[in-house]
Amino acid sequence: MSTPYDIPEVLDRREGPYGEVVLRRHGGLLQIIANGCFLMDTSDGRSERLLVDAALASLDASDTRAGHGPRPDPRVLIGGLGVGFSLAHAAAAPRWGRITVVEREPAVIEWHRAGPLAEFSARALADPRAEIVEADLVAYVHETSDTFDALCLDIDNGPDWTVTEGNDGLYSAAGLQDCARVLTPGGVLAVWSARPSADFEETLRNAGFQQVRTEEIPVARGVPDVVHLAVRPG
Numbered sequence: 310m311s312t313p314y315d316i317p318e319v320l321d322r323r324e325g326p327y328g329e330v331v332l333r334r335h336g337g338l339l340q341i342i343a344n345g346c347f348l349m350d351t352s353d354g355r356s357e358r359l360l361v362d363a364a365l366a367s368l369d370a371s372d373t374r375a376g377h378g379p380r381p382d383p384r385v386l387i388g389g390l391g392v393g394f395s396l397a398h399a400a401a402a403p404r405w406g407r408i409t410v411v412e413r414e415p416a417v418i419e420w421h422r423a424g425p426l427a428e429f430s431a432r433a434l435a436d437p438r439a440e441i442v443e444a445d446l447v448a449y450v451h452e453t454s455d456t457f458d459a460l461c462l463d464i465d466n467g468p469d470w471t472v473t474e475g476n477d478g479l480y481s482a483a484g485l486q487d488c489a490r491v492l493t494p495g496g497v498l499a500v501w502s503a504r505p506s507a508d509f510e511e512t513l514r515n516a517g518f519q520q521v522r523t524e525e526i527p528v529a530r531g532v533p534d535v536v537h538l539a540v541r542p543g
Contacts, residue, residue: 320425323416327445327473330416332425339392339425341417344473348466349391351429356501356526356534357394357463361385363524363536364459364499365404371495371520371540382406383458386491388446390417393430395461400433408439409457411446418443447479450487459497460488467502468509468537480509485516494543505535513539 317335328344340350349357369379385405387395390412399408412418418441420426421434433439442449446464465471468480478484480500488498498518500509505523513521518539526534 321416321420325414325416327413327475330414332416332420334425341392343414346466351392351394354392354394354398356536357391358398359524359526360461360463360499360501360536361387361395361398361402363538364461364497365402367497367499367520367538367540368459368495371497371543375495375543379404380458384456385409385459385461386411386455386457388460388462389464390421390430390441391463393421393426393433395463396439397430397433399461400436400439406438408433408436409442409455410439411442411444411449413443413445415443445475447475447484450479450484450491453491456491456493457496458493459499460492461499461501462488463501467504468500468506468512470503480512482512482516485513485518489517489541492541494541496541498537498539498541500537502535502537506537509537513537517542 317333319331319333321332323330331342333340338350338352341348368383372379383405384407385399387410390396390410396410399405421430465476471477510521519542520540522538524536524538
């Protein structure tokens with residue numbers, strides 16, 4: 310017998326600067342859809358938490374290799390607000406200093422500030438360390454004069470599976486040079502992906518990053534999600 314939860318309920322649908330974005334409820338889950346492409350939902354958050362934890366662990370390891378202790382109050386840039394799991398997890402960790410989230414969709418920001426997604430991020434958004442910047446991440450890392458100790462990027466389904474064509478540039482040699490420019494020496498780049506990408510690992514190395522590795526995130530079925538990790542030389 311069918312139930313009302315078999316059909317997703319659209320809570321909001323908007324035409325944003327980069328196409329259509331939809332927030333819908335499917336059973337007990339909230340889902341974000343961009344231009345018909347499923348981005349993420351509130352089912353787990355394990356991937357988003359690992360993205361932040363892996364970046365911090367790699368940053369500490371990088372500092373240890375450089376011969377000094379963990380840096381105090383490291384600054385993190387989170388690319389993509391999504392359903393708020395990465396932001397909330399970073400804000401729950403006292404180690405992080407400034408937490409900057411770059412999100413290009415005004416609707417997503419509003420859903421967090423005054424909509425259904427507030428339950429996942431309200432406490433984090435009230436944290437004085439946290440700020441949301443409404444901007445396209447590719448343009449932001451190209452233009453900003455700010456620097457960060459870690460970049461945690463989760464704006465696509467991976468380097469080989471982007472949401473919009475413009476995002477391709479972020480994973481190119483030029484885009485990775487921009488990422489390196491805004492990273493402090495020994496800083497860490499962490500990129501979430503729905504599947505491993507040997508080509509992206511090679512591009513990271515060719516762009517001058519060191520300690521390139523891929524950490525798997527177990528899933529119930531299919532190919533594991535991954536986090537690509539790389540360190541800017543000191």
